[in-house]
Amino acid sequence: MSTPGVLSPLEKEKHLAAAAALRWVRDGMLIGLGTGSTAAYFITELGAAVRAGQLRVQATATSLASETLAREAGIPLVEPRRGLRFDLTVDGADEIDSQLRLVKGGGGALLREKVIATASDYLLIIADSSKAVPQLGRFPLPLEVVPFALPWVMDATAALGGAPVLRRDKHNPAQLAHSDQGNLLVDCHFEQLTEPEQLAGQLQAIPGVVDHGLFLGLARAALVAHGEQVLVLRAGADAAPAEAFAALP
Ligand SMILES: O=C[C@H](O)[C@H](O)[C@H](O)COP(=O)(O)O
Numbered sequence: 574m575s576t577p578g579v580l581s582p583l584e585k586e587k588h589l590a591a592a593a594a595l596r597w598v599r600d601g602m603l604i605g606l607g608t609g610s611t612a613a614y615f616i617t618e619l620g621a622a623v624r625a626g627q628l629r630v631q632a633t634a635t636s637l638a639s640e641t642l643a644r645e646a647g648i649p650l651v652e653p654r655r656g657l658r659f660d661l662t663v664d665g666a667d668e669i670d671s672q673l674r675l676v677k678g679g680g681g682a683l684l685r686e687k688v689i690a691t692a693s694d695y696l697l698i699i700a701d702s703s704k705a706v707p708q709l710g711r712f713p714l715p716l717e718v719v720p721f722a723l724p725w726v727m728d729a730t731a732a733l734g735g736a737p738v739l740r741r742d743k744h745n746p747a748q749l750a751h752s753d754q755g756n757l758l759v760d761c762h763f764e765q766l767t768e769p770e771q772l773a774g775q776l777q778a779i780p781g782v783v784d785h786g787l788f789l790g791l792a793r794a795a796l797v798a799h800g801e802q803v804l805v806l807r808a809g810a811d812a813a814p815a816e817a818f819a820a821l822p
Contacts, residue, residue: 574618584610586701586798587665591615593796593803593815594663594699595622600629603651605689606643607664608636608682611699615663620646633657635664635689636682637753659693666698667712667786669705669795673698673808674769678715678786681740681752687784690791698795705797705806709769713738713760715786717752722781726759729779733772735761756783 574592577584591614598604598619606616616639622628624647631649634640643650651657664686668676675698677683690696714735718726723739730737740750740758750758766772769787776785795806796815803815 577614582800583701583703586800587611587699588614589798589801589803590699590701590796591663592618593798594697595619596815597661597663597695597697598622598628598630599660602630602660603658604630604632605659605662605664605693605696606632606634606639606648607662607699608634608639608686609665609680611665611701612639612663613642615699616642616646616648620648623647623649633659633689635685636680638680639682657692659689661695661697662689662693663697663699664690666700666704666788666792666795668709669698669700669792669797669806670707670709671806671808673792673795673806674709674790675788675792676709676712676714676766676786677788678717678758679712681715681717681750681758683715683786684717684752684754684756684784687788687791690788695794696788696792698792700795700797702797702799705795708765708767709787710763710766713762714766715740716759716761716776717754717783717785718757718759719781719783720757723757723759726779726781730759730761730776733761733763733775735763737761754783
């Protein structure tokens with residue numbers, strides 16, 4: 574594991590979870606690379622292992638930012654094509670509940686992330702301790718929206734109780750945020766998502782919503798760091814230390 578400079582406690586946890594995910598990687602794998610600050614630690618760690626000749630892998634990234642990082646890290650990249658399936662995708666999350674249901678898209682990459690997660694045999698989530706929640710919903714639920722449809726999507730999500738807010742560019746708040754596809758991002762504040770499956774269906778049915786940040790039934794395991802310890806969470810199983818796993822469980 575590489576040792577980055579001085580990190581805050583949460584950044585340390587992200588790095589620990591990301592480094593632990595390397596134990597899930599096998600030589601020759603095709604890997605999906607997630608997006609966000611936690612996934613970035615994984616891409617850097619994976620790149621270091623590839624450069625050191627410890628692993629031979631190929632990968633596809635879930636955002637232009639992760640693609641650039643992967644290229645710089647020396648990870649060979651493959652373009653999307655028919656029949657492509659990923660052995661493993663490693664990605665971050667904004668919220669994870671005990672059933673491994675996720676809220677994702679805080680970085681705006683939810684669509685490509687869901688495409689790659691769905692094309693993966695194993696989605697492994699890596700996260701700091703703040704991401705594990707008893708109930709989804711405190712983190713605003715992101716939607717990727719076709720620009721033309723925006724007014725009606727705002728109306729429809731408000732009617733569902735989502736208190737929608739159009740996302741602004743975090744570096745330049747005078748501008749709107751856009752996804753890598755050039756679509757808009759809307760953050761819905763439901764506060765508590767008691768029926769995420771039902772809500773996912775309702776959101777998907779709104780014309781102009783390209784996708785939403787609920788990832789249901791996709792994650793196989795999550796590595797969540799608590800201080801110095803990384804726990805493996807799997808739906809319906811007790812949390813276990815990451816060191817207990819030597820292969821894809
Ligand atoms: O669109 C971004 C992704 O879903 C990220 O994986 C998510 O926002 C978590 O990001 P971070 O690791 O920076 O907290």
